[in-house]
Amino acid sequence: MSVPCHRCQGNQTVRAGTTPRQSGRPSQRYWGRDCDRRFNDRTGSSMARWRTPSAWVERSLKMRTENLSVRASTRVESVSPASIILWGQR
Incomplete structure (x- = not known):
């Protein structure tokens, strides 16, 4: 299942590592091939840039x-x- 890019709404995304969270469970990062931007599942939401679960x-x-x-x-x-x-x- 491909996660759409929040910036360009493109479906050409690739998993690109993880980032730490306070809960100890890392967050999956993605790379949008169409716009060449990195994002995670919280990007563009009210929880963006938070490490709190x-x-x-x-x-x-x-x-x-x-x-x-x-x-x-x-x-x-x-x-x-x-x-x-x-x-x-x-």
């Missing part, structure tokens, strides 16, 4: 929508309150 962000935001305080969310996820607030703003 998306599951952490989703859980934290769900806790916030269920009226759990920022401090309580930080205790569950073991991250700083500033991170939780930043995730909510994005």
Whole structure:
């Protein structure tokens, strides 16, 4: 299955290594042959350039929508309150 390029929407893509994430599981990088650009599965999304696992962000935001305080969310996820607030703003 080919991942389309976010820049040119071309389907001529090739796997081009991995990048580290905080979860320890690397992210697959791709190379678009049509536009000669590198990208990953998060490129062009609101999670672009984040190393934080998306599951952490989703859980934290769900806790916030269920009226759990920022401090309580930080205790569950073991991250700083500033991170939780930043995730909510994005």
